[in-house]
Amino acid sequence: MKTKYTTVYRTLLFVAGILAVSLPAVAIDTLKIMVPANAGGGWDQTGRALETAMKSGKIVQHITIENKGGAAGTIGLAQFVNNAKGNPNAIIVGGAVMVGGIITNKSPVTLKDVTPIARLTGEYDVIVVPADSPIKTMKDLVAQLKKDPGSVAWGGGSKGGVDHILAALIAQDAGIDPSKVNYIAYAGGGEAIAAIVGGHVTAGVSGWGEFEGQINAGKLRPLAVSSEKRIPGINVPTLKEQGINVELANWRGVFAAPGLSDAQRKELLTTIEKTAKSKEWQETLKQKNWIDLYLAGDDFGKYVVSEEARLGKILTSLGLAK
Amino acid sequence: METLASLISGFAIALTLQNLGLGLLGVLLGTAVGVLPGIGPGLAIALLLPATSHFDATGALIMFAGVYYGAMYGGSTTSILLNTPGESASIATAIEGNMMAKNGRAGPALATSAIGSFVAGTIGIVLLTVMAPLVVDIAIKFGPAEYFAVMVLAFITISALLGNSRVRGLVSLCLGIFVGLIGFDRQSGQARFTFGIPQLFDGIDVVVVAVGLFAVGEALYMATYLNRVGDNLQKMKGSIWMSKQDWKRSWKPWLRGTALGFPFGALPAGGAEIPTFLSYAIEKKLSKHPEEFGKGAIEGVAGPEAANNASVTGSITMLLTLGLPVSVTAAIVLVAFTQYGLQPGPLLFQNNPSLVWGLIASMYIGNVLLLILNLPLVGIWVKLLRIPRPLLYAGILVFATLGTYGIRNDWFDLLLLYIIGVVGFFMRRYDFPVAPTIVGMILGPLAEQNLRRALSISRGDFSIFVTKPICATILAIIILVLIAPPLWRFIESRRPARRRK
Numbered sequence: 001m002k003t004k005y006t007t008v009y010r011t012l013l014f015v016a017g018i019l020a021v022s023l024p025a026v027a028i029d030t031l032k033i034m035v036p037a038n039a040g041g042g043w044d045q046t047g048r049a050l051e052t053a054m055k056s057g058k059i060v061q062h063i064t065i066e067n068k069g070g071a072a073g074t075i076g077l078a079q080f081v082n083n084a085k086g087n088p089n090a091i092i093v094g095g096a097v098m099v100g101g102i103i104t105n106k107s108p109v110t111l112k113d114v115t116p117i118a119r120l121t122g123e124y125d126v127i128v129v130p131a132d133s134p135i136k137t138m139k140d141l142v143a144q145l146k147k148d149p150g151s152v153a154w155g156g157g158s159k160g161g162v163d164h165i166l167a168a169l170i171a172q173d174a175g176i177d178p179s180k181v182n183y184i185a186y187a188g189g190g191e192a193i194a195a196i197v198g199g200h201v202t203a204g205v206s207g208w209g210e211f212e213g214q215i216n217a218g219k220l221r222p223l224a225v226s227s228e229k230r231i232p233g234i235n236v237p238t239l240k241e242q243g244i245n246v247e248l249a250n251w252r253g254v255f256a257a258p259g260l261s262d263a264q265r266k267e268l269l270t271t272i273e274k275t276a277k278s279k280e281w282q283e284t285l286k287q288k289n290w291i292d293l294y295l296a297g298d299d300f301g302k303y304v305v306s307e308e309a310r311l312g313k314i315l316t317s318l319g320l321a322k
Numbered sequence: 323m324e325t326l327a328s329l330i331s332g333f334a335i336a337l338t339l340q341n342l343g344l345g346l347l348g349v350l351l352g353t354a355v356g357v358l359p360g361i362g363p364g365l366a367i368a369l370l371l372p373a374t375s376h377f378d379a380t381g382a383l384i385m386f387a388g389v390y391y392g393a394m395y396g397g398s399t400t401s402i403l404l405n406t407p408g409e410s411a412s413i414a415t416a417i418e419g420n421m422m423a424k425n426g427r428a429g430p431a432l433a434t435s436a437i438g439s440f441v442a443g444t445i446g447i448v449l450l451t452v453m454a455p456l457v458v459d460i461a462i463k464f465g466p467a468e469y470f471a472v473m474v475l476a477f478i479t480i481s482a483l484l485g486n487s488r489v490r491g492l493v494s495l496c497l498g499i500f501v502g503l504i505g506f507d508r509q510s511g512q513a514r515f516t517f518g519i520p521q522l523f524d525g526i527d528v529v530v531v532a533v534g535l536f537a538v539g540e541a542l543y544m545a546t547y548l549n550r551v552g553d554n555l556q557k558m559k560g561s562i563w564m565s566k567q568d569w570k571r572s573w574k575p576w577l578r579g580t581a582l583g584f585p586f587g588a589l590p591a592g593g594a595e596i597p598t599f600l601s602y603a604i605e606k607k608l609s610k611h612p613e614e615f616g617k618g619a620i621e622g623v624a625g626p627e628a629a630n631n632a633s634v635t636g637s638i639t640m641l642l643t644l645g646l647p648v649s650v651t652a653a654i655v656l657v658a659f660t661q662y663g664l665q666p667g668p669l670l671f672q673n674n675p676s677l678v679w680g681l682i683a684s685m686y687i688g689n690v691l692l693l694i695l696n697l698p699l700v701g702i703w704v705k706l707l708r709i710p711r712p713l714l715y716a717g718i719l720v721f722a723t724l725g726t727y728g729i730r731n732d733w734f735d736l737l738l739l740y741i742i743g744v745v746g747f748f749m750r751r752y753d754f755p756v757a758p759t760i761v762g763m764i765l766g767p768l769a770e771q772n773l774r775r776a777l778s779i780s781r782g783d784f785s786i787f788v789t790k791p792i793c794a795t796i797l798a799i800i801i802l803v804l805i806a807p808p809l810w811r812f813i814e815s816r817r818p819a820r821r822r823k
Binding site: 038039064066067068069070071072074075076078079081082083101102104105107108109150151153159160182184185187191194195198200201 | 378463464465466505506507508509510511512513518520521523524525662664665669672673674729730732775778779781
């Protein structure tokens with residue numbers, strides 16, 4: 001008899017699961033990760049790597065990921081602020097790109113509307129061209145830029161983000177008005193890669209991890225990385241080696257919903273800390289060439305404020321923000 | 323070979339217990355809504371959208387695909403037994419099918435339509451399987467200019483050609499594009515038409531609009547106008563099975579119907595009406611028993627039903643490969659894609675191979691499930707027709723309201739839902755098609771984004787749209803699609819003598 005009841009119970013649960021409106025649970029056994037970019041990009045990779053680490057480390061059992069791309073993640077951020085208010089089981093991925101985008105776009109929704117949890121990773125950008133492009137080195141690219149700045153269409157992440165800043169800094173270093181940079185913003189991932197591989201834009205600029213697959217497949221030619229020194233294991237010269245005095249890194253982290261109690265915030269902090277320290281996460285960092293920049297809680301909150309000031313200054317000096 | 327490997331991995335995904343269950347649930351629900359007159363697959367999927375927001379994308383889409391072709395099977399059941407085709411695509415089936423039912427041959431009519439649908443559906447999916455990988459190679463050739471052209475093609479197709487009136491279609495489309503523009507601009511992040519209301523910053527959820535237009539609008543319309551329907555249900559008499567003679571007279575029409583249906587379904591503006599009627603006309607001409615037509619000829623059921631189902635697969639092919647929604651239901655499936663942050667288009671195969679191949683594999687399985695389910699269960703489906711309409715539509719309203727509130731537990735969405743529902747009621751009342759609104763809302767912002775990117779790349783030079791071969795071809799198709807039907811009518815009107823013999 002017992003087994004029969006279990007079957008009935010399970011069937012009922014299944015039906016209820018389909019029809020039920022989800023209710024927030026008490027402990028963190030479910031987590032909704034908002035990725036405010038399209039699939040395949042850096043934030044998406046961060047969100048999915050978190051999912052893998054949490055699941056295989058048995059830290060959180062049920063995880064759903066939602067992609068909502070566009071406008072430096074501010075569309076996703078607005079949706080997160082609207083939908084997740086007071087929900088202790090929801091986080092949003094974000095980072096320097098979002099900080100820059102909020103400043104450039106004068107977004108009415110900002111990072112002050114969410115609860116900072118932790119900075120997780122840092123990553124350097126790489127500049128690429130399609131494999132069949134006549135441009136072979138950074139010198140060729142800069143030469144074309146000098147001849148006619150508008151003729152170089154840069155494809156990369158959101159407007160005002162790290163990728164956009166890097167393209168503008170390169171132009172500035174070459175003595176070109178950075179506001180003349182012809183920058184085509186993509187909400188990250190597949191779309192941007194397709195545009196670059198297909199030769200629809202001249203050059204691509206984004207995080208190493210976003211282009212790595214296509215670089216290894218021989219479809220994209222890397223011209224330079226934005227780090228100070230060469231990245232171990234990656235045989236691509238830096239910008240500085242090629243006479244361009246520019247160095248820039250991107251960081252990514254996670255934020256929680258507004259209106260959480262101290263206990264709920266603490267719960268999330270512990271969950272993320274456990275994940276960041278897990279073996280799976282550390283392996284992911286190595287595999288993706290991400291730098292471990294773990295910084296949590298109030299320290300991270302202060303860091304975000306300092307980043308707003310720093311990126312705001314750069315964006316203003318480049319003429320990208322007023 | 324690569325295709326075969328992809329397909330096998332697709333079966334591995336589709337055959338998991340969860341996805342198999344969802345597929346089964348989808349075809350059951352689909353058949354049920356197909357049987358109920360007035361509830362099409364569009365409405366059914368719109369209602370399910372909020373409830374599935376917690377599923378993973380693959381499972382949900384497998385279920386929706388099941389609803390889609392389940393509804394096609396179910397629709398033929400009502401056409402045959404009730405002479406009330408749920409969709410325009412089933413009208414041709416109803417002509418002969420209902421006559422057969424009146425002659426006490428409902429069983430063979432239902433059987434030939436079910437088996438014909440199975441044959442057509444399966445051939446269609448094989449074609450999709452073969453064609454899909456070709457699209458992947460085209461994918462990277464699609465830049466912003468090409469995407470913009472495809473989206474304009476989608477706009478023209480769905481608004482100017484699917485309905486009866488171009489002006490109404492275009493008005494509906496523009497309404498959709500306007501609603502789609504509400505919220506942050508995806509390129510620059512500027513807030514547009516938000517009136518400072520924070521709930522509007524991330525735009526209006528397309529699910530709310532779909533549920534409002536399809537479910538609430540439809541329920542209000544039914545409550546106001548359709549409480550005086552007289553049904554005359556044909557009883558099932560005699561054997562359900564087809565005789566040897568029936569088989570012999572059915573198999574050729576099935577194949578001919580498939581050959582007509584798939585290309586028309588895939589064609590922008592092709593739809594299912596033209597191939598079903600074409601099939602009917604061809605079968606009448608080729609039949610050895612032309613005298614039976616109008617009195618219950620089995621060929622007249624077999625051909626159009628196959629054409630109907632093949633066109634469904636054709637339109638799914640276009641949706642998966644190019645992101646072109648060529649029918650109302652495809653427009654709703656497009657909503658499902660957007661809900662999961664997926665962009666249908668050439669890149670879907672590259673970015674989400676497991677989803678696409680899982681979906682394709684589930685379509686094979688779904689067709690088999692439908693065949694097994696439908697032949698013996700016809701009697702049960704017919705019982706559904708006894709549900710009183712007021713109860714049915716009240717239930718739909720409750721479900722729509724609960725589901726919408728469930729998306730983010732915000733009363734603001736309910737307000738929007740009912741405002742949109744009232745708009746949907748008036749659109750229905752004055753014969754404005756609602757599908758263009760949905761398509762405009764989803765593709766409008768994407769078209770804008772790609773137009774801006776294309777012009778940024780070309781530095782403001784509009785010739786980018788005609789100098790690129792793919793783009794120019796698509797634009798040529800758009801012009802052809804716009805001028806061909808009126809031109810055709812003109813030519814036809816010039817030679818009335820030959821037509822009438």
